[in-house]
Amino acid sequence: xxxxxAEAPPETRVNYLNAEYGIKSWLLTTDHKRIAxxxxxxxxxxxxxxxxxxxxxxxHLIDPAGALVHPDTYNKLFTMxxxxxxxxxxxxxxxxxxxxxxxxxxxGAKDLAFPRLNLLSWYIYVxxxxxxxxxxxxxxxxxxxxxxxxYSTSYAHSQVMATALGVFINGFSGILxxxxxxxxxxxxRAPGLTWFRMPLFLWAxxxxxxxxxxxxxxxxxxxxxxxxxxxxxxxxxxxxxGGDPIxxxxxxxxxxxxxxxxxxxxxxxxxxxxxxxxSRKRIFGYSFVAFSSMAIAVISFLVWGHHMFVTGMxxxxxxxxxxxxxxxxxxxxxKVFNWMATLYKGSISYQxxxxxxxxxxxxxxxxxxxxxxxxxxxxxxxxxGTYFIVAHFHYIMVGGAxxxxxGGIHFWWPKITxxxxxxxxxxxxxxxxxxxxxxxxxxxxxxxYLGMPRxxxxxxxxxxxxxxxxxxxxxxxxxxYLIPLIYFIWSMRYGPIAPANPWRAxxxxxQTPSPPPTQNFDETPVVTEGAYAYGPPGSARExxxx
Amino acid sequence: xxxxxxPVRTYVTIFLLLMVFTATTVWVATIDLGPFNTLVALTxxxxxxxxxxxxxxxxxxxxxxxxxxxxxxxxxxxxxMAFTLTDEGSRNLPPPPDGWGSATVAPAAPAKP
Amino acid sequence: MTDAxxxxxxxxxxxxxxxxxxIEQQNEAGTLGMWLFLVTEIMFFGGLFAAYAIxxxxxxxxxxxxxxxxxWHYGAANTAVLIGSSLTxxxxxxxxxxxxxxxxxxxxxxxxxxxxxFLGIKLTFEWSNDYREHLIPGHLFPGMEFxxxxxxxxxxxxxxxxxFMTGLHALHMIVGLGIMAVLVWMAARGRFDAxxxxxxxxxxxxxxxxxxxxxxxxxxxxxxxxxxxx
Numbered sequence: 001x002x003x004x005x006a007e008a009p010p011e012t013r014v015n016y017l018n019a020e021y022g023i024k025s026w027l028l029t030t031d032h033k034r035i036a037x038x039x040x041x042x043x044x045x046x047x048x049x050x051x052x053x054x055x056x057x058x059x060h061l062i063d064p065a066g067a068l069v070h071p072d073t074y075n076k077l078f079t080m081x082x083x084x085x086x087x088x089x090x091x092x093x094x095x096x097x098x099x100x101x102x103x104x105x106x107x108g109a110k111d112l113a114f115p116r117l118n119l120l121s122w123y124i125y126v127x128x129x130x131x132x133x134x135x136x137x138x139x140x141x142x143x144x145x146x147x148x149x150x151y152s153t154s155y156a157h158s159q160v161m162a163t164a165l166g167v168f169i170n171g172f173s174g175i176l177x178x179x180x181x182x183x184x185x186x187x188x189r190a191p192g193l194t195w196f197r198m199p200l201f202l203w204a205x206x207x208x209x210x211x212x213x214x215x216x217x218x219x220x221x222x223x224x225x226x227x228x229x230x231x232x233x234x235x236x237x238x239x240x241x242g243g244d245p246i247x248x249x250x251x252x253x254x255x256x257x258x259x260x261x262x263x264x265x266x267x268x269x270x271x272x273x274x275x276x277x278x279s280r281k282r283i284f285g286y287s288f289v290a291f292s293s294m295a296i297a298v299i300s301f302l303v304w305g306h307h308m309f310v311t312g313m314x315x316x317x318x319x320x321x322x323x324x325x326x327x328x329x330x331x332x333x334x335k336v337f338n339w340m341a342t343l344y345k346g347s348i349s350y351q352x353x354x355x356x357x358x359x360x361x362x363x364x365x366x367x368x369x370x371x372x373x374x375x376x377x378x379x380x381x382x383x384x385g386t387y388f389i390v391a392h393f394h395y396i397m398v399g400g401a402x403x404x405x406x407g408g409i410h411f412w413w414p415k416i417t418x419x420x421x422x423x424x425x426x427x428x429x430x431x432x433x434x435x436x437x438x439x440x441x442x443x444x445x446x447x448x449y450l451g452m453p454r455x456x457x458x459x460x461x462x463x464x465x466x467x468x469x470x471x472x473x474x475x476x477x478x479x480x481y482l483i484p485l486i487y488f489i490w491s492m493r494y495g496p497i498a499p500a501n502p503w504r505a506x507x508x509x510x511q512t513p514s515p516p517p518t519q520n521f522d523e524t525p526v527v528t529e530g531a532y533a534y535g536p537p538g539s540a541r542e543x544x545x546x
Numbered sequence: 547x548x549x550x551x552x553p554v555r556t557y558v559t560i561f562l563l564l565m566v567f568t569a570t571t572v573w574v575a576t577i578d579l580g581p582f583n584t585l586v587a588l589t590x591x592x593x594x595x596x597x598x599x600x601x602x603x604x605x606x607x608x609x610x611x612x613x614x615x616x617x618x619x620x621x622x623x624x625x626x627m628a629f630t631l632t633d634e635g636s637r638n639l640p641p642p643p644d645g646w647g648s649a650t651v652a653p654a655a656p657a658k659p
Numbered sequence: 660m661t662d663a664x665x666x667x668x669x670x671x672x673x674x675x676x677x678x679x680x681x682i683e684q685q686n687e688a689g690t691l692g693m694w695l696f697l698v699t700e701i702m703f704f705g706g707l708f709a710a711y712a713i714x715x716x717x718x719x720x721x722x723x724x725x726x727x728x729x730x731w732h733y734g735a736a737n738t739a740v741l742i743g744s745s746l747t748x749x750x751x752x753x754x755x756x757x758x759x760x761x762x763x764x765x766x767x768x769x770x771x772x773x774x775x776x777f778l779g780i781k782l783t784f785e786w787s788n789d790y791r792e793h794l795i796p797g798h799l800f801p802g803m804e805f806x807x808x809x810x811x812x813x814x815x816x817x818x819x820x821x822x823f824m825t826g827l828h829a830l831h832m833i834v835g836l837g838i839m840a841v842l843v844w845m846a847a848r849g850r851f852d853a854x855x856x857x858x859x860x861x862x863x864x865x866x867x868x869x870x871x872x873x874x875x876x877x878x879x880x881x882x883x884x885x886x887x888x889x
Contacts, residue, residue, distance in 0.1 A: 104678075111678035113688045179695045186611065187688045188679075213695055214622045217703035225710065225823075232797025234819040235812060236710070242812055246637075247713055250630045251706055301625055305633065317633035524680065551756050552749075561746040568738050568877075572731065575882040587878035594874045602749045603867045609687075612694055619698035623705035627712060634713050 015418065015515040030115035031518055036101035037416070038122050043089050043097065044485070046129055049136075050084035051481065053077045058440075058474040064461045074457035075142035076158065080135075082145030087167050088129050090397060091259065093405045094266035095177055095212075096125070099205050101416060103181055105509035105516065106202050108190025108525045113183040121176040128170030135162035144455060146256070149237035149248040153229035161227055168223045171216045174262070178212030181205050190508070192527035196290070199507055199531045200283060203290040204269025207297040211258045211265075215301065219255035222248065246311055253304035261300040263397060264364070265293060267404025268335055271357050274411050275339050277505040278354035279346025282532040285338045292331035299328040306375055310384045318377060325375035329368060336365055351503075352426035356407030359434050363399025367392055370445065385455075388448025394441045403433070406484065413488070414498030418515040421491040425483060433480035439473025506533050550607065560601045567594050674855045686857050693861040697868045700831075704872055707827070711820045711879070719884075721813020725821065726883035728794060728814070733785050734881035737777050738873060744773035745870045752863045755846075758853035764846050767859075770866065771839045774832055781829060786822075794818050821880055828876060831869050838862045 016033045026034060057077050060068035069077065100118065104111050112118050135141055141163040143152040152160050185206050189198070225236050226248070235241030237248040276283050283289060305313060305321030339361055348354070370392040373379045383389065414420055443466040448454075452463045459467065501510040508525055509516075571590040575583065600606045605613060672682065679685040715722045751766035789795055793806045796819045805815045842859055845851065851859060 109678060113678075114692060115676075115678065117692075175699050179692060179699070182695055183688050183692045186691060187684055213699055214618070214702055217699045218626060218706040221703050221706035221710075225707075228819070228823060232799070232819060234796045234815050236816070236819065242718070242816065244634070244713065244717070247630070247634065247710060250633065251626075251710065254626050254630075254706075301622065302629070305629070312637070314633045314635075314637040316636045317629070320629075320632065519677075551753060554750065554753070557746055557749045557753070561742060564742045564745075565739060568735065568742065571878055571882065572735055575731075575878070583882075583884060587882055588875075591875050591878055595871045598745060598867050598871055598874070602745050603864055608690075612691065615691075615694050615698055619701040623701055623709075626702075626705065627709045630709060630713065631716075634716070 013513065014517060015513065016518045017418070017515050019518045028119070030111070030119055032100050032104050032112050032115065032118055033416070033516065033518075035118050035122055036097050036099075039092060039096040039100060039125070042122075042126060042129060043092055046084055046088040047481075048485075049133070050081050050089055051478065053081035053084070055474065055478055057081065058471040060457070061459070061467050062464075062471050064459050064464050064467075066457045069457070071457035072142060073140075075144075075455070076140030078455055079141050079144050080132075080163075083141070083163060083167065084132060084136075085397075086145060086259070086263075087170055088125075088132060090263045090401055091174055092125060092177075093263075093401070094270060094408060095174075095181070095205060095208055095262075096121075098201075098270065098405075098408045098412060099177070099181060099208075099266060102412065102509055103184055103202065103205060104188070105512065105520050106199050106507060107185060107188055108193060108508050108521060108527065109184065109188040110519045110521065112180045113188060114180050117176050118180055121173045121180070124173040124176070125170055128166045128168075128173065131162055131166030131169065135159035135166065138162070146252065147223070147226055147248075149226065149229070149245045150239065150243070153226055153236070154233065154238045154240075161230060164223045164227055168220055168227075171220045171223075174212045175216050178209035178216075181209040182213065185209075190525050190527055196287065197527055197530045199269075200272035200286070200289050200293075201266075201269035203293045204265045204272070207293040208262050208265045210294075210297045211262050211300060215255040215258040215262075218251060219259075222251040222255070225251075246308065246313060249308050249311060250304070253307045254301070257304040257307065258297075258300040260393070260396070261296055263401045264404075265296060267360065267364075267401045267408075268293070268332075270404045270408035270411070271339060271360050272335075273505075273507070274353045274357040274407055275342050276532040276534060277411070277503050278351065278357070279343050279348045280534045281342055281346040282530075282534060283338065284341035284344075285334075286531070288334055289338050292334045295331040296328065299324065299331070303328050303375075306380070309377055309380045322375055322377050326372065329372060329375075332364075332368055336361060336368075350427070351410075351423060352421075352430050353407045353411035353503075355427055355430040355434075356403045356410065359430065360400055360403045360407065363395050363403065363437070367395030367400060370395065382451075383448060385453055386448035387444040387452050387454055390454050391441045391444035391448060394444070399437055399441070406430075406433070409484075409488075411503070412509075413491070414502045415509060415512075415514050415516070417492055417495075418498050418513075419491045419495030420498045420502065421484075421487050421495055425487045429480055429483035429487075432476060432483065436473050436476030436478070436480045440470050440477050441473070443467070443469045443473075506531065552601070552604070556601065560597050564594055564597055567597075672855070674850075682855070689857045689861050690864070693864050697864060700868060700872075704824075704827070707820075707824055708875070708879075711824065714816060714820065715883070718813040718816065721811055722817045723884040724810065725814040725817030726881060728792075728810070728818075729821070729881050730785070730788075731881040733780055734877050737780050738877045740773050740777045740780070741870045741873050744770045744777070745867050747773065748863050748866045752856070752860050755851055755856035755859040756853065760846060760849065760851070763851065763856075763859070764843055767839055767843045767846065771836055771843070774836050774839070778829060778832060781825070789818070789822075795822065824876055824880065828869065828872050831872070835862075835866050835869055838865065 016031055026038065029035060029038075056068060057074065060066055060074060060077075066074065100112070136159075139159050141156070141158045141160055143156050143158070143160060147160070147164065152164075185198075185202055228234075229236040229238065229243075233241065235243040237243045237245050239245055272283055272289060303321055303325040305317055306325045309318050309322075370388070374383060374389065374392060410421065410426060447463055447466050447470075450463065452459050498514045500513050502514075503510075508521075508527070511525065512520060567590050571587055574586050574590070577583075579586065599616070605616065675682050676685060679688070747766045747769040751763055751770060754760075754762035754766055790800065790803060793803055794810075795803065796805045796815045798804055805818065807815055839862070842862055845858065
């Protein structure tokens with residue numbers, strides 16, 4: 001069927017992009033694919049806003065005495081960089097863009113379970129983002145993205161309320177998206193698509209959605225309490241008035257630790273899709289990878305205390321959290337081993353998506369391993385509050401999640417837009433990003449180990465060489481991120497027309513034309529084989545049914 | 547979606563049971579049971595909640611999936627409370643500032659090894 | 660109606676959304692979706708209950724005193740009102756199941772009435788009283804600040820939680836009343852019948868959940884340490 005459809009000239013074939021024109025058809029759409037593009041545009045804006053703050057910080061840190069801004073402004077920069085990147089870029093990125101676009105197609109449905117709720121989720125995101133941007137331009141907030149009390153409740157004179165309100169509202173966007181995905185995956189799978197025939201991206205999105213639904217409400221109420229305390233000063237979290245600041249941290253991290261898994265799990269799902277396609281092999285240990293996603297979703301809720309080891313928390317509770325934090329590394333490790341085993345003896349090709357995926361495996365592993373030093377109580381006492389932590393989470397979030405996001409965008413770009421991007425430029429950008437990233441953040445591991453604290457606008461002179469190295473890397477990384485922005489926009493107009501399945505990938509989404517029609521499938525597909533039914537070229541398996 | 551129609555009599559019975567339990571919880575509150583007052587009150591509240599969930603919300607005839615989701619919700623809340631309490635309960639809480647009255651006695655500091 | 664249109668209408672009732680294959684799938688999806696939303700509400704209110712539990716553990720004395728400054732009679736009356744509204748809501752869903760339009764509208768209106776009664780009791784008897792007796796925390800109403808000298812700061816913290824928890828609950832009730840109003844309007848327009856009443860059932864779930872939150876709020880806020888005299 002796809003061959004017959006591909007014959008029709010793309011300019012005349014009706015797809016979801018040209019089915020309707022006009023701003024109303026976009027702003028009032030209930031088509032999950034258009035909503036995915038709305039998200040793509042908005043989170044890209046927030047990414048570059050947050051990125052600009054990072055650039056300013058790295059420029060400032062070239063000089064030990066601070067080269068650029070007043071220390072109060074520096075505090076605002078790192079706060080807003082963190083808040084914007086986490087809440088308004090990373091958390092929505094893969095679920096809201098790739099998840100929204102692909103989940104209905106991967107289950108063989110015409111749309112998500114609740115299309116209008118999906119559009120509402122985007123509008124909620126936009127309102128939250130506007131509040132955060134308003135906070136930024138009207139003075140900024142300087143509490144750290146973690147809003148630790150009592151500074152945020154009682155002493156900060158910055159735009160805490162506006163930012164907190166923006167984050168609070170934005171949380172509901174994630175909750176509703178997660179709700180939508182869970183119901184879709186449970187109730188709208190095509191005939192023959194059993195749970196264990198689903199692509200692993202769906203398992204990852206499902207696990208992510210569970211975390212979103214269970215965790216986000218707690219941070220919502222916590223931020224609400226911070227707002228209340230700022231208004232009434234009754235002592236909810238202020239020790240001078242009888243409150244317990246550590247209670248705030250318990251409630252905050254109850255969500256914010258699982259949140260980091262919301263940010264990485266979908267990326268892991270993307271990697272499973274890319275690795276299998278570009279090594280032409282089934283995934284090694286499908287059920288282990290699927291169950292490890294669920295295990296991460298559950299165990300992630302049991303480890304939040306490891307952010308609080310040096311706060312004065314009880315040692316007994318700290319011991320429990322430490323053991324559980326070691327435990328949570330195991331499912332992630334299982335995934336890494338399985339990806340490596342998938343690559344082994346595969347027929348590997350190195351297009352841009354694969355470069356991002358391979359980079360992910362290496363960098364995520366480094367980031368994850370460094371987490372073990374932080375899970376261990378004795379070493380965490382020294383490393384907490386230093387650049388070691390900064391490097392650790394950037395290796396996972398940037399070296400991991402952002403690379404997975406970019407890999408996924410490259411992988412599915414032909415499907416989403418019907419155009420190919422220039423592969424040489426894409427590979428070049430991937431290489432520049434990889435080099436820039438490592439140059440930026442590897443020195444930060446050393447800095448942290450040597451004792452340089454984080455969130456400080458100045459530092460001792462002996463750390464300058466490593467800081468300059470890091471800032472140099474940041475400029476390279478920045479260029480690396482700008483290149484895809486340029487060629488993706490270029491490709492939408494001038495890129496070669498993409499076929500339905502340019503990567504010869506398996507999966508229901510590749511059975512539709514590029515770009516797909518609004519209703520995705522003219523007839524509900526019937527699934528007769530498992531995912532990743534790849535085989536050597538020319539073999540019966542390639543294109544054959546099990 | 548529940549297919550079978552629950553008779554009016556069942557709904558009214560559950561309503562009367564809920565009223566009885568409400569009266570009970572008020573009555574028990576007039577008796578001094580010390581720390582058990584809270585336990586009894588919460589137990590009665592849980593029973594009332596179960597009556598509403600099973601009968602008014604039709605969970606008795608709902609799918610296993612629905613029941614799993616509901617159980618997961620309560621279990622996760624339990625996780626939040628339990629893990630937080632292991633810390634708050636085993637720390638040496640500082641004495642409350644002036645005017646805050648007596649707190650519950652903080653547990654004794656663990657003996658140094 | 661042409662043959663093709665008639666077939667389309669038969670296979671595709673007007674209340675079946677185009678992305679669903681049949682009405683069972685749509686109903687199951689709707690119910691599951693509402694239960695998931697209620698799970699998020701469990702965690703939302705639950706976070707508040709957790710913070711409340713910690714501070715009650717830390718400042719039992721003050722919370723005890725604060726609880727005795729509330730009048731449990733109103734709390735008990737409100738509990739009865741809400742349980743009654745859950746009964747009428749369950750009966751409304753039942754009426755919808757049986758296609759009884761008039762009974763459905765009657766029970767929905769009765770539910771709304773009881774909900775308004777709940778809010779009325781709260782506002783006229785409880786909260787306005789608290790305002791007059793200087794029990795509203797913080798400096799929200801200048802001149803009517805909380806009397807920390809007389810009651811102590813722990814009591815103020817209790818009242819902070821009292822107003823926040825019952826206030827959030829009341830907010831959910833107001834939203835629920837809005838939903839009921841929409842349902843009454845839809846039922847009056849004949850949009851529901853025995854084959855399609857999912858919005859009523861799903862809204863009923865929401866209403867019962869709001870009732871359950873109050874079932875816990877009442878003993879935890881009004882009955883701390885008993886209602887017996889010191």
